[in-house]
Amino acid sequence: MRTLRTGSRGTDVKEVQSLLQRLGYYRGSIDGIFGSGTANAVRAFQRDYGLAADGIVGPITFGVMEPLFMGYSVYTIKPGDTLYKIAQNYGTSVARIMAANPGLIPESLQVARRILVPWLDVVDTRIDYTYEIMERDIDAFRRLYPFLEFGSAGQSILGKELYYIKLGTGPNKVFYNGAHHALEWITTPLLMKFVENYAKAYAEGRAIRGYDIRRLFERSTIYILPMVNPDGVDLVLNGLDRNNPYYNQLLQWNTTGRPFSQVWQANIRGVDLNHNYDAAWQESKEAEAQYGITGPGPTRYSGPEPFSEPETRAVRDITYAIDPRLVLAYHSQGEVIYWNFMNLAPPESLRIGQALSGASGYVLDQAVGIASYAGYKDWFIQEYRRPGYTIEVGRGTNPLPISQFPRIYEDNEGLLLLAAVIQ
């Protein structure tokens, strides 16, 4: 992480502001601008944590903040401690402490042993959700919820990992993915927050919306790939980096006259990943002309051939490896669920789609025109003749503001659970 001080701007400043706000040190807005209010909050934090109060977030201060970003504190057990007492002090539960420290025996705590105490939320749903933040949150999940499994489906053009998370061990396998489209990055924290709430409920033996999560864990396996297009998301949220190997081409390809942060849906080579699957790909290609598309660009370019991009190949290959009974591809916006592709969907797709519609309040519909070609759910339906859905969350113009997050999560949590059990 770079050093942050008065005058710094960026998604990382938002992250620090949001943490300081959650800890009660900062009352200003989470605007990504490091002003005097942020500096004062950093000083107050530094005093409380025994650091030199210079108001600068350098390596030492960041080192102290890092576990907090990851939702926990490291605690050294003192004589007379019980897990219950520690949990009370941090406002957390014994079950969560137990889950994060395998082998810990509550009846015989060893004095001076250092344990992880999870007490803050890992996934911060009030900030721009970059690849780096997702990566750190996955690292936090690894530490705090060791019963989850993690892997990578492949790498993006620029070498970022296409991480996936596996929830459960059951025979009923489903696969959810998000952020095929760069502007639609709000779908990544949606899936990551779902993972966190699921893991927390599993650790505590709780139900969510009537679903007994430990039972669900044994009945179903949910694979989640939260960010299919990390290079594109990075371009939208962090801007075009001078060192980007496609720097000059990206400037040429963006003929909109508007910033990448407002227009870029494609991957870093200007291919729209949701038009790159081998399902009516030729139709998608032929439809480009009517949208004035002649090559790489912000949106709707299908690529030189189906599966020309490493991101779509990785999603295809992990789908083959999982062999899921049902898939959900998350996009924004419109509050609508698309369920069919060229009438190839199996009979149960409509009924399940209606149930998902009921759980979310989203409208069930069939895509028409260019949007209905060469997307992930199209390919899945064509390949497997099993239920596959594109879910468009939220309302407005992409990129949706993160202020829509609470509503989007509320609408989709029940749907995400239902899709893992419905037959």
Ligand SMILES: [Zn+2]
């Ligand atoms: Zn989309």
